[in-house]
Amino acid sequence: MRFDWPLFVSVFAITFVAELPDKTAFAALILATRAHPLAIFLGGAVAFVIHSLIAVTGGGLLGLLPPQAIKIGSGTLFIVLAVFMWLRREPEEEELNLKKAQGHFLKTMWVSFVVIFIAEWGDITQFSTALLAAKHGSGKVATVFIAATLALWTVTALAILVGNRARKLIQPKLLKRIAAVAFAIVGVALLLGLGFQER
Numbered sequence: 601m602r603f604d605w606p607l608f609v610s611v612f613a614i615t616f617v618a619e620l621p622d623k624t625a626f627a628a629l630i631l632a633t634r635a636h637p638l639a640i641f642l643g644g645a646v647a648f649v650i651h652s653l654i655a656v657t658g659g660g661l662l663g664l665l666p667p668q669a670i671k672i673g674s675g676t677l678f679i680v681l682a683v684f685m686w687l688r689r690e691p692e693e694e695e696l697n698l699k700k701a702q703g704h705f706l707k708t709m710w711v712s713f714v715v716i717f718i719a720e721w722g723d724i725t726q727f728s729t730a731l732l733a734a735k736h737g738s739g740k741v742a743t744v745f746i747a748a749t750l751a752l753w754t755v756t757a758l759a760i761l762v763g764n765r766a767r768k769l770i771q772p773k774l775l776k777r778i779a780a781v782a783f784a785i786v787g788v789a790l791l792l793g794l795g796f797q798e799r
Contacts (some may be wrong), residue, residue, distance in 0.1 A: 607740055608747045612733055615725050615751035617782050622659040624719045625759040631715065632760040637698075641753075641760055643712025648752040654724045656745045659733025673792030678730055682784035684724065686777065716756075718794060725752065 619625060624644075631640045658700050720726060729748040 604612045606742050611744050611747035612751045614654035614746045617778060618725050619752055621756040621777055624716055625755050627715050627719050628756045629759040631712055636705055637760045639705045639708035640712040643709035644716040644756045645753055647713045651720050651726050652729055652745050652749045654731040655729035656741045659730035675787045679784055679787035682780045776779035
């Protein structure tokens with residue numbers, strides 16, 4: 601079976617844009633100013649793999665529903681998520697409750713895993729991954745999983761590289777607005793049956 605590159609690119613782009621203004625990226629950024637960058641990335645990477653697995657599994661169960669119900673439900677939820685993203689507080693205003701990670705490499709990995717796993721639970725990107733997995737069916741679950749996970753890893757790597765200078769370089773409000781508009785466009789496209797291949 602040929603790899604679905606158009607789907608991969610669309611899922612990657614949606615997840616990447618949605619994750620940029622998220623508190624999880626800022627959690628990785630803050631941790632990167634306090635501990636070993638590679639340990640932080642590895643801990644976060646494992647957390648994202650688990651979250652993506654949970655999301656596509658949930659989406660696979662949703663995929664058992666009739667196609668029309670999935671199209672309407674997915675489109676509606678994407679629009680709701682867009683509104684939520686547009687209205688939610690800025691990442692700087694949210695309590696990240698991060699503890700300084702010191703000492704051993706594995707300890708730093710563990711702290712990173714716990715912080716990112718908790719911060720990402722029930723996050724918009726987790727819901728969007730589940731919705732996209734449901735929309736495209738079991739035959740496309742692997743593509744959705746790989747694209748979403750790589751997008752989350754990419755955002756985490758960028759946040760770690762930018763470090764404590766990101767607060768000056770990134771405008772969270774603008775990124776949040778872009779992500780919200782992208783989600784709204786995806787929602788409308790799903791409702792109209794545009795832009796995404798049917799199963």
